[in-house]
């Protein structure tokens with residue numbers, strides 16, 4: 001009888017480690033088959049998901065013997081944490097294991113957007129050589145403004161400083177006494193109006209939903225770069241498009257969306273928007289982080305099943 005169900009992609013070596021000790025059902029597309037998922041989870045003690053599987057409602061009700069949920073990532077907004085806690089189900093995210101990949105995404109897209117290089121492709125393929133139109137900017141000396149100052153933001157701050165940036169952050173929930181790693185602490189409005197690169201690192205909560213909306217964009221410098229590799233819904237997509245089309249923002253990179261997966265209908269809003277990089281929720285996914293995240297979650301799930309955690 002199956003003991004562990006994995007509903008999304010997981011590194012093969014970690015799946016093999018689980019299979020060496022347990023009966024595992026791994027279907028990377030199972031998150032999109034709710035009836036099959038509800039049937040498969042009926043008797044299992046352990047479920048492993050990424051962010052596309054909704055661990056709530058019918059799935060949780062069907063999983064009568066569930067003891068452990070492994071989350072191949074860090075955001076927990078796809079898991080009903082209250083219901084899990086009420087039933088004594090342990091949830092293990094891969095805290096810290098994909099932070100470096102997100103940070104490299106933030107720095108990489110910021111450099112690309114500041115430089116303007118990405119947007120030369122279309123012109124060059126059309127036979128142009130826009131050398132004099134494309135005067136980009138260096139990242140050194142610019143100010144990085146971090147919205148949220150948790151694990152990934154702190155890692156981003158370290159990398160940004162190493163590149164010669166100054167760094168400020170906004171996070172009212174950092175406990176008193178925290179040294180802020182020497183980073184300048186600002187209120188949100190001051191952070192938005194003084195930063196050259198603004199990067200969002202918040203969870204999606206009722207308080208953060210829509211936090212970066214029309215009023216926030218109005219405060220940003222007209223040549224600022226905005227990056228959202230946290231969660232869709234924190235930033236208002238229509239307000240971003242209006243700011244970019246209106247020349248009131250320098251560029252943006254979005255890895256996360258209000259509706260995921262983003263389909264043709266949802267993508268229409270971004271059509272014709274200049275200086276915009278869209279990626280399919282891959283900031284935290286690299287070959288290296290997938291190995292780290294999957295290995296960590298496999299180990300935590302096995303430890304919990306064996307009474308070691």
Ligand SMILES: NC(=O)c1ccc[n+]([C@@H]2O[C@H](COP(=O)([O-])OP(=O)(O)OC[C@H]3O[C@@H](n4cnc5c(N)ncnc54)[C@H](O)[C@@H]3O)[C@@H](O)[C@H]2O)c1
Nearest residue numbers: 075148149150151152171173201202203207229230283284
């Ligand atoms: N795109 C990806 O592939 C990817 C990968 C990893 C993480 N993420 C997302 O990145 C985000 C940050 O992850 P993390 O590991 O740094 O989380 P974290 O929990 O370590 O940090 C989040 C920070 O946000 C702060 N915060 C909460 N509510 C706030 C509010 N209303 N205003 C200001 N600050 C507030 C908290 O105090 C905390 O310091 C999460 O949403 C996570 O899901 C995305």
